Amino acid sequence: MPPEARRTQQKDAIREAFASEGRPLSPQEALESAQSRVPGLGIATVYRAIKRFLTDGTLVAVELPGATTRYELAGLGHHHHFCCRRCDRVYDVEGCPPRVAELTPDGFELEAHEIVLRGVCSGCSQTAATT
Template sequence: MKTDVGREEKEVFAAYLVKNHLKRSEQREVILDTFLRSERHLSVDDLLQLVQKRRPDIGRTTVYRTLKLLQSAGLAQELVLQGQTRFEREYKRQHHDHFICKSCGEIFEFSSAEIERIQDEIAADIGFVIDGHRHQIFGYCRDCAADAKARPEARR
């Protein structure tokens, strides 16, 4: 295992805990480290499962609370994708949007300067001040689309 994963994020989190008079705990460190290594869009239960491979004694509540702390510290972003709350790395990441496969749940990231530019133009036209946005595009990934083609009756 690489030991220097997310060193900067770990420093940010340590500083956040100090600033908010929260104690630094080994459990929180394991949760953060696991989160940073996964590079994915994790539900609380996804992260819990990964964390428990390393530390079976860490419970769901601790994982959830730590994720909320990471969010407050600017290290994690919460996303609600198809009704499920997920978290992804946030720190110093470029803005991006998501494609979500309705069949297998796979999530693909994309970013397009052109889409961003067009929406800025449309907003400017109506004097709308954009404060943020999230595009979630639903459909079927390549594998699931191929499956559905092979079994047309299975397609909803």
């Protein structure tokens, strides 16, 4: 049996990072966010916490093309993602277009689908000017 988990301010800070940011975070992003609460936090602890949160169902992995894996709180239901090419942040997007399943070639069995939108987020869009 696995060792009993202890509650620590580090894990609390990491969990809180995902909850407060409200978008999928990479381990590095989670580290930076959580460090505002626990300054000395190390990246190894973030990886350990994420692994534990995946196991206990707190987080789920979000894989994106050409980017490192992000993680977000579980239980959000079916949704997709938007990647900003300026800040590299990933955002959740609601909804799902109709007829996605119709793309499936004959003889293929569709089990899941993912949609990734790309562009510039509202924050970066305002800051804009330069390309």
